[in-house]
Amino acid sequence: xxxxxxxxxxxVVALAACSAPARGTEPEIGPVPTVAPGAELxxxxxxxxxxxxxxxxxxxxxxxxxxxxxxRFGVEYxxxxxxxQPFGPRxxxxxxxxxxxxxLAELHGYGxxxxxxxxxxxxxxxxxxxxxxxxxxxxGQSVLxxxxxxxxxxxxxxxxxxxxxxxxxxxxxxxxxxxxxSFEAGRQDSRVRAAVAxxxxxxxxxxxxxxxxLAVAGDPAFIGDVTPTQLATAATDIDCKxxxxxxxxxxxxxxxxxxxxxxxxxxxxxKAKDANAARLRAARHVPR
Numbered sequence: 001x002x003x004x005x006x007x008x009x010x011x012v013v014a015l016a017a018c019s020a021p022a023r024g025t026e027p028e029i030g031p032v033p034t035v036a037p038g039a040e041l042x043x044x045x046x047x048x049x050x051x052x053x054x055x056x057x058x059x060x061x062x063x064x065x066x067x068x069x070x071x072r073f074g075v076e077y078x079x080x081x082x083x084x085q086p087f088g089p090r091x092x093x094x095x096x097x098x099x100x101x102x103x104l105a106e107l108h109g110y111g112x113x114x115x116x117x118x119x120x121x122x123x124x125x126x127x128x129x130x131x132x133x134x135x136x137x138x139x140g141q142s143v144l145x146x147x148x149x150x151x152x153x154x155x156x157x158x159x160x161x162x163x164x165x166x167x168x169x170x171x172x173x174x175x176x177x178x179x180x181x182s183f184e185a186g187r188q189d190s191r192v193r194a195a196v197a198x199x200x201x202x203x204x205x206x207x208x209x210x211x212x213x214l215a216v217a218g219d220p221a222f223i224g225d226v227t228p229t230q231l232a233t234a235a236t237d238i239d240c241k242x243x244x245x246x247x248x249x250x251x252x253x254x255x256x257x258x259x260x261x262x263x264x265x266x267x268x269x270x271k272a273k274d275a276n277a278a279r280l281r282a283a284r285h286v287p288r
Contacts, residue, residue: 041093139153
């Protein structure tokens with residue numbers, strides 16, 4: 001593993017050298033904490049996102065509003081209310097930087113076992129005739145069953161009910177956009193690239209050649225039944241993440257990008273947070 005150790009030393013030096021912003025674009029990060037496998041991490045942007053449970057509440061309220069609206073036009077809309085389901089990552093960060101749960105990897109490699117998103121039941125899509133589609137979307141006749149069809153149909157009407165108390169100028173999607181933008185910014189950051197290079201070298205020493213953790217997680221060879229090769233690769237993956245502290249570096253860098261963006265426009269993010277709270281309050285007032 002000597003070549004890995006040499007590259008790791010180089011990457012550590014590069015990481016220290018890159019602590020100051022490169023060309024004024026990379027935020028300062030300070031000390032990088034050592035992150036243990038499977039550690040629970042929380043990104044700054046999560047203050048501006050609804051939780052999965054809150055998202056389910058809002059989605060269920062929207063279905064109820066649409067159902068009640070369609071009934072006014074004589075349209076029956078039978079859809080099970082959304083419920084929280086035990087599939088996929090349990091948090092925003094669980095697989096954001098690749099696999100980190102050694103216990104899960106030991107059993108399922110890059111899969112998620114009983115939490116595999118592929119096991120999620122397909123959503124029920126009710127069949128609507130032309131009148132129902134007209135009432136749902138607002139596309140078609142402006143009057144049905146003697147009543148005016150709301151703008152955007154019953155779907156648009158439901159959204160207006162949920163959004164009625166949003167602060168003026170609020171953008172409820174601001175947090176969602178930031179979490180995607182910050183992830184990409186983190187991937188391109190020189191400090192993350194140095195840590196990824198160290199991880200890749202560690203993997204190569206064990207005979208696994210991947211550019212980054214996302215490449216190995218998406219390897220088509222690991223689709224289907226879990227094989228001994230997949231289990232061995234996953235174990236090495238997590239070990240290399242520990243040895244390089246890749247998750248600690250990546251999380252710290254991405255958090256810095258998020259904080260910088262939030263601090264640049266605090267009013268917009270405060271409104272986004274208030275908007276999420278307003279939508280949740282509105283959802284909880286929808287008759288069940």
